[in-house]
Amino acid sequence: MTEAVILLVVVLFALLLSSAPIAIALGLTSFVYFYYFTTIPLTQIPERLFNALNTFPLMAVPFFVLAANIMSRGGISKRLTDAGNAVVGHLRGGLAMTAVLSCMFFAAISGSSPATVVAVGTLMIPAMVASGYGRRFSTGLIATSGSLGILIPPSIPLIVYGIATEQSIGDLFLAGILPGIVAGLMLLMLVVVISYRRGYGAGENVVNMTTGERLKAIRDAVLSLLLPILVLGGIYGGLFTPTEAAAMAVFYALLISLLFYRELKIKDLGQILLNSARTSAMIMFIIANGILFAFVLTSERIPGQITEGLLAMDLNKYTFLLMINLLLLIVGCFMETSSAILILAPIILPIGLELGVNPIHLGIIMVMNLEIGMITPPLGLNLFVASGMSKMSVVQVARAALPSAGMLLVALALVTYFPVITLTLVGGG
Numbered sequence: 337m338t339e340a341v342i343l344l345v346v347v348l349f350a351l352l353l354s355s356a357p358i359a360i361a362l363g364l365t366s367f368v369y370f371y372y373f374t375t376i377p378l379t380q381i382p383e384r385l386f387n388a389l390n391t392f393p394l395m396a397v398p399f400f401v402l403a404a405n406i407m408s409r410g411g412i413s414k415r416l417t418d419a420g421n422a423v424v425g426h427l428r429g430g431l432a433m434t435a436v437l438s439c440m441f442f443a444a445i446s447g448s449s450p451a452t453v454v455a456v457g458t459l460m461i462p463a464m465v466a467s468g469y470g471r472r473f474s475t476g477l478i479a480t481s482g483s484l485g486i487l488i489p490p491s492i493p494l495i496v497y498g499i500a501t502e503q504s505i506g507d508l509f510l511a512g513i514l515p516g517i518v519a520g521l522m523l524l525m526l527v528v529v530i531s532y533r534r535g536y537g538a539g540e541n542v543v544n545m546t547t548g549e550r551l552k553a554i555r556d557a558v559l560s561l562l563l564p565i566l567v568l569g570g571i572y573g574g575l576f577t578p579t580e581a582a583a584m585a586v587f588y589a590l591l592i593s594l595l596f597y598r599e600l601k602i603k604d605l606g607q608i609l610l611n612s613a614r615t616s617a618m619i620m621f622i623i624a625n626g627i628l629f630a631f632v633l634t635s636e637r638i639p640g641q642i643t644e645g646l647l648a649m650d651l652n653k654y655t656f657l658l659m660i661n662l663l664l665l666i667v668g669c670f671m672e673t674s675s676a677i678l679i680l681a682p683i684i685l686p687i688g689l690e691l692g693v694n695p696i697h698l699g700i701i702m703v704m705n706l707e708i709g710m711i712t713p714p715l716g717l718n719l720f721v722a723s724g725m726s727k728m729s730v731v732q733v734a735r736a737a738l739p740s741a742g743m744l745l746v747a748l749a750l751v752t753y754f755p756v757i758t759l760t761l762v763g764g765g
Contacts (some may be wrong), residue, residue, distance in 0.1 A: 360624040388627035398616035399582030410593025410600040413455035419557035422550035431530025439481035443488040453482030476736030479722035488516035522743040626678030668709020
């Protein structure tokens with residue numbers, strides 16, 4: 337290990353342990369490398385940061401963030417919840433099943449885990465507690481189900497992976513559908529088992545609903561559920577690129593929120609745009625510094641050296657996937673999703689390709705692991721969001737989420753070792 341590599345590791349981990357924001361840690365570490373170990377003028381740093389963001393596919397990120405914020409404020413979550421309640425609310429544990437389905441539906445609209453937790457949790461946690469479900473169970477379930485927001489397309493982490501590895505974002509979106517459904521089904525199975533064991537919920541919320549009322553609830557949610565079809569159908573129909581699909585998502589969100597649901601007012605758009613700009617700036621700053629740090633790693637041939645070292649261990653594909661899952665589960669506890677992808681994907685992908693792992697499949701595995709990281713301390717963002725809504729401590733939410741996190745691990749194992757789940761829709765199964 338060279339002097340430069342040792343210094344990079346020391347500086348990066350020192351900054352991370354000092355609670356510096358991940359973007360600052362990556363940027364300062366890269367600055368130290370440029371200053372001490374290269375003859376590249378420091379004026380190249382802002383130029384490289386600009387060039388890192390000056391790519392057409394990255395424009396999809398602020399568009400999807402804006403679309404998610406518009407639909408969060410436009411009455412979408414309530415309609416999705418009502419539709420889920422109409423479908424499964426009459427079953428044992430129906431309200432908890434509605435919460436999971438609502439998170440899956442909203443994930444397919446927003447592409448954001450925290451947005452999903454807030455939009456669905458605000459409605460469902462109080463409703464579940466009032467119906468006799470335990471507060472811990474309700475909060476843990478919402479925190480976990482909300483993490484599906486970074487897997488079910490459209491997904492910002494999948495966009496980041498596609499840019500970092502030069503893979504088709506459209507194929508990644510399509511590949512995320514079945515794994516997202518598998519994870520959702522595992523959570524529904526858990527809900528049924530726990531509801532029967534603890535006597536939760538017996539369909540009291542829809543016992544008086546007529547067939548017409550159920551059909552109306554489903555019909556009211558159809559416009560919301562058309563968004564993923566618009567995005568994926570437009571991309572694969574050749575009508576627009578993923579970036580253009582993101583812009584169309586904003587237009588569609590405005591259309592149904594302003595003209596059809598009419599729960600969004602023109603005066604609300606200023607605050608929505610401001611919130612979206614803040615979120616997008618944060619994500620873009622992380623991405624820019626992550627790409628800069630990836631350049632530093634490549635300059636020191638770190639990905640190549642790690643690849644050569646692991647291949648020398650004579651790993652087979654299945655052992656490699658097990659090692660990658662363990663690594664990513666640990667990384668997800670301490671690192672933000674986009675940063676982890678930007679740093680690790682260029683290192684992991686060459687090894688996977690050498691061992692015959694499909695790069696699209698590997699991308700879904702990475703995102704599923706980091707999805708679990710959203711509900712594992714100390715960095716699990718969904719834990720903090722759910723804690724704020726339920727007034728429980730982060731530790732209590734983390735404990736409450738353990739059973740549902742276990743089901744996500746089962747789903748991860750299935751997707752990892754049965755690539756047909758991931759690749760069927762992209763023609764690689």
